[in-house]
Amino acid sequence: MSADRRTADLARMRDETFDVLIIGGGVTGAGAALDAASRGLSVALVEARDYASGTSSRSSKLIHGGLRYLEQLEFPLVHEALRERGLLLTRLAPHLVRPVPFLVPLTKWFERPYYGAGVALYDAMSAAGGYGRGLPWHRHLSRRGAHRLFPGLAEDTLRGAIRYFDGQVDDARYVLTLARSAASYGAAIATSTRVVGIIRDAREVTGVRVRDMESRAEFDVRARTVIAATGVWSDDISEMIHGSTGRTASGNTRDPIASGNAPGLRVRASKGIHLLVPRSVISGDVGLILRTEKSVLFVIPWGGHWIIGTTDTDWNLDRAHPAASSVDIDYLLEHVNTVLERPIRHSDIEGVYAGLRPLLAGESEMSSKLSREHAVVEPMLGLMLVAGGKYTTYRVMARDVIDHAARRLPGTPASRTDQVPLAGADGFHAAWAHRAAIAARHGVTVGVVEHLLERYGALALEILSLVDGDPELGRPLPGAPEYLGAEIHYAALAEGALHLDDVLTRRTRISIETPHRGTETAPAVAALMGAVLGWDDVTREREIEHYLTRVAAERESQRKPDDRTADAARLGAPDVRGYGADPAVTAPLF
Known part of the structure; x- marks a missing residue:
């Protein structure tokens, strides 16, 4: 593209x-x-x-059956989702969707039979449909077993846990x-x-x-x-x-x-926000799923980070750029800190993003019930x-x-x-099995090959060929060393990226995975993109300025106490595609 x-x-x-x-x-x-x-x-x-x-691009990044929908007796929905999860994991996109383990912490005696029955039914429905391949069956854990997998859990109220598996994906x-x-x-x-x-x-x-x-x-x-x-x-x-x-x-x-x-x-819009914190902040090897009074709370391993989310509140403001307020952020921190030995602080947060769920609506339902x-x-x-x-x-x-x-x-x-396997799926398993040989052939580390295979599948070889032709493209990006310059070149060359924001927020996740949120990486990315797309100096500087303004507006919105003021702050940054800059152009509809 x-x-x-x-x-x-x-x-x-x-x-x-x-x-x-x-x-x-x-x-x-x-x-x-x-x-x-x-x-x-x-x-x-x-x-x-x-x-x-x-x-x-703003989901919890899970491919899952919806364990909580069993409690709402939505068995057909769960069965359908489990079938799709199995297809994605095994046939359609094994390079993009991979298993992720979760713990259900147990703090009261009656939770083990209650949640245990639900998780057992979840696994049974998956297995009965023939789509549970590749995912281990759930396991009941003692307090000691749970703490071994997740040392960061507070022990004072922990009675044990149940471990189960779902799928994870980079949604964008x-x-x-x-x-x-x-x-x-x-x-x-x-x-x-x-x-x-x-x-x-x-x-x-x-x-x-x-x-x-x-x-x-x-x-x-x-x-x-x-x-x-x-x-x-x-x-x-x-x-x-x-x-x-x-x-x-x-x-x-x-x-x-x-x-x-x-x-x-x-359709009603329900806002959900997520936080990213460094992996070092929480000691654990698996994810967590927790119940709150308003929603389900996930703590999800994401490379060198944890994703913490989500909220579930009605949203009636700007739909193109939903904003996370300080109240949203405090809500997540308050609830996740109830189960952690070492509380997460505001200073630990590296990234924040907000998205809107499109829920089929009646006249009076609360969004969490739709x-x-x-x-x-x-x-x-x-x-x-x-x-x-x-x-x-x-x-x-x-x-x-x-x-x-x-x-x-x-x-x-x-x-x-x-x-129909998606682009990059064919040949992925063979490439993964031979990743050490691929690394040696292209003069890169095995870690680099694994990173590329998990993002592009067998098409990772196209990225490596760019590095073969121009070794400078094999250099890590400033401020985001897990990504290569070749990935930016490829995004502009073959993945339809037209603007700096497209790459920093969706082709990569630099905008939420770095403390600077991409501001330190933006000049280098703009130079790499510009070389492919033919940007002149003015265009390149305009793209950087748009991005820096966007990050500043998002940071400001996250300090505001409510949705309305957060929305006003976020709208202080015009869209890079010109919405608001041209009198003939209003906010994007579709």
């Missing part, structure tokens, strides 16, 4: 009529693009910002890999392409009006079916159809076709909306919405994405 490929795909979007046009480059949209393209349909995907720039890299896989099947995909209008012929949707956020040029994209996989922006689709004017297929201004409440999906089921609706002929669900079950959501679209496309074969 080079800059040249983007230009070619934009030209295709101007000229072709596609079978399927997808709005939204998150996990569901990218998954739908792969599902449709692998069936042989012609596919276009447009995304206002970057792949996974919304919810899909996974979405990117989905998009690359779809592109390999011929899908036309472009980021920085914002939908600004719906095109219809009478009462049928036939395409969308798109603004290229890089050039500000607008053009129409035609399609036989349009799918909106827009997450927390789903309600805006109905408003765009029913409450605003747009162009018909003949080019005339159209009037709203309905009044009152627009049909479609009603379903994680998904739904597909067709509010207007030719337009499908898909929303809800959870990251783990994205493939099912994608299959369901393409099945719905296929009713308009006679002869469309059934989905086969349960048999």
Whole structure:
């Protein structure tokens, strides 16, 4: 997905009529693009910002069945998620999804039979479906056994623990890999392409009006079916159809076709925040799952860090850049410190991120009680909306919405994405088995090869070939030595990165994995990207300035006492794609 490929795909979007046009480059949209393209349909995907720039890069980074949903008796949802977890671990993305162990600490006598029954059912459901391969069965541990695996647990109330396994993923890299896989099947995909209008012929949707956020040029994209996989922006689709004017297929201004409440999906946004602290702050070799009065709290090993999350609160402010307040951060610290021997301090926090869950909503439910089921609706002929669900079950959501679209496309074969390994999966196991030989052949350490294989799978060899051609690209990045310069070069060359923010926050995790949050690395990354994308000095400095302003705004928002003031502080940094800088450009919708 080079800059040249983007230009070619934009030209295709101007000229072709596609079978399927997808709005939204998150996990569901990218998954739908792969599902449709692998069936042989012609596919276009447009995304206002970057792949996974919304919810899909700000999750707990788990591929899991949803242990807590058993308590809510949502057995079909758990079974479905466990099946998908097994597919991802073993067949579709073994290079991106890997097992991670968790402890359920037990502090009261009745918790062992209660939680033990739940975890046993969790494992049994996984095994019964044939998707538990590669994950050990749960184990009951004594107090001493629990403390051996997690010495940082406070012992005064600990009675023991239960260990079980789930899956872990870099959510943003996974979405990117989905998009690359779809592109390999011929899908036309472009980021920085914002939908600004719906095109219809009478009462049928036939395409969308798109603004290229890089050039500000607008053009129409035609399609036989349009799918909106827009997450927390789903309600805006109905408003765009029913409450605003747009162009018909003949080019005339159209009037709203309905009044009152627009049909479609009603989605509520629930904010969840996460903290990153250094691995040295907490002594432990496994993750933790804890109950709070409002949500489930995870402490998750993440390379040289721990991820601590999450909260679960309604959010009605800016959806593009949800902000974590000091109250959110204090909430997590207060609850995690109740089980740790050595409390985590504010000064220990290196990274903070906030995301919004798109929950299917009724009129009065609290966000923590809303379903994680998904739904597909067709509010207007030719337009499908898909929303809800959870990251783990994205493939099912994608299959369901393409099945719905296929009713308009006679002869469309059934989905086969349960048999389609993602880019980098083929050859991964062989490369992992021979990683020492690969390291010797390319003159790097085994640790470097392991790092690349876990991020790119078999495509890691493409990164190593860049280093072979230019040894300077084999140098670690300043301020983020676990990443190589070649990874930045590759992000701009083959992974569709257009801006500095794309690389520091999603192609890598430098923005949350370093105490400086990427500010010390930004100049070097801008130079590497600029060499590939042809940036001049002015562009390079503008990209750096945008990024530094963004980090400053995020830090300021995290000092604010509530959502409203935190949101105002975060919005002090304009989006790098120009939202707010141009009077004609408002906040991104899709």
